[in-house]
């Protein structure tokens with residue numbers, strides 16, 4: 387019997403590739419009638435691109451993504467606070483990519499179809515529950531479009547890669563409370579725009595009062611004028627969360643643009659860029675408390691199904707990709723499936739719990755908060771009057787260590 391993967395998003399497709407590499411057969415069942423390139427930008431930090439490089443995907447990613455040169459932090463007056471080279475530019479062996487989520491999913495999908503065969507990915511199958519016995523686990527499905535019951539599918543193990551609305555997570559934790567609101571709402575979009583700064587920078591600007599904005603290019607040379615597809619995210623502190631946790635929910639420019647109306651810098655006119663967006667989406671900044679366990683016998687959780695975190699710090703996708711490596715390793719080395727799932731959980735649950743909690747308390751943009759606080763949200767004469775560069779570097783290093791992309795640790799883990 388093979389491994390049944392429920393959900394063909396970033397985690398499900400990466401897991402299929404990892405298992406295939408380890409010689410473990412699997413099938414992926416996806417609820418969507420077809421896999422479409424949905425979402426906007428996603429950031430692949432070096433710990434994630436290392437894993438995708440091991441899967442032989444680096445060249446395919448580099449063709450469609452932007453290889454990020456630096457992360458730069460600005461206050462809301464457009465003054466530079468700190469800039470940090472990233473990926474290869476910071477001496478890592480692996481690049482950092484900024485990519486359209488849809489492009490990432492298509493790179494993974496193409497590889498799954500090419501390596502495993504198109505028949506290993508079955509769409510229009512919405513999981514409605516799972517059960518198990520001593521010899522296997524069975525997933526029950528309905529047809530997403532017609533809602534008709536479909537034949538159940540049995541595997542040696544079942545992995546829920548269903549994302550934030552996992553049915554299998556709900557089945558195991560029926561009394562779990564609602565998502566925890568962080569006090570922030572988020573608007574995201576993509577705009578066709580001229581390259582800004584060096585054309586490969588990831589910038590974070592300001593603090594949540596009145597707004598924090600994140601901007602990075604995700605596709606190069608999209609037209610004859612040399613424009614790029616620019617991804618942007620605007621976070622604003624608000625009492626009431628946006629009502630639904632839906633990645634595809636349409637947002638409105640008027641709901642946030644007032645907070646950044648005067649952010650016109652010599653290196654970028656932020657409101658003009660947001661106004662020119664092709665698409666605006668909205669999402670509440672919510673997460674869920676870490677679970678006490680992921681694995682139940684022959685069934686386990688992975689990615690957002692296991693550890694939904696605040697979409698902050700570019701770690702939702704990365705941690706899902708790291709889960710895949712750990713799970714495939716455990717299954718390859720431990721014959722008993724129940725013991726293998728327990729070992730996977732032991733390796734990944736504490737690590738991701740730390741990331742979930744750190745994203746709440748000390749996120750990667752904590753440097754922006756420090757400057758906001760110490761400068762009284764006023765322009766500074768020189769950043770050293772507010773905070774030293776070494777203190778800023780220390781704050782950033784702390785997050786890298788927790789999230790697992792600290793350069794020394796990553797290289798040590800890779801045996802360099």
Ligand SMILES: Cc1cc2nc3c(=O)[nH]c(=O)nc-3n(C[C@H](O)[C@H](O)[C@H](O)COP(=O)(O)OP(=O)(O)OC[C@H]3O[C@@H](n4cnc5c(N)ncnc54)[C@H](O)[C@@H]3O)c2cc1C
Nearest residue numbers: 393395396397417425426512513548549633689690702703
């Ligand atoms: C449509 C969409 C758009 C997104 N856009 C962004 C974005 O712009 N930026 C960003 O940083 N992150 C985005 N994300 C989230 C991001 O992909 C995840 O945080 C991260 O990559 C972890 O991946 P995952 O595989 O755990 O979950 P996901 O990538 O969310 O994948 C979950 C998959 O499971 C499928 N599924 C759900 N329920 C069932 C079910 N009952 N039965 C079968 N299949 C099921 C879903 O259709 C989906 O394909 C988006 C997710 C989705 C689904």
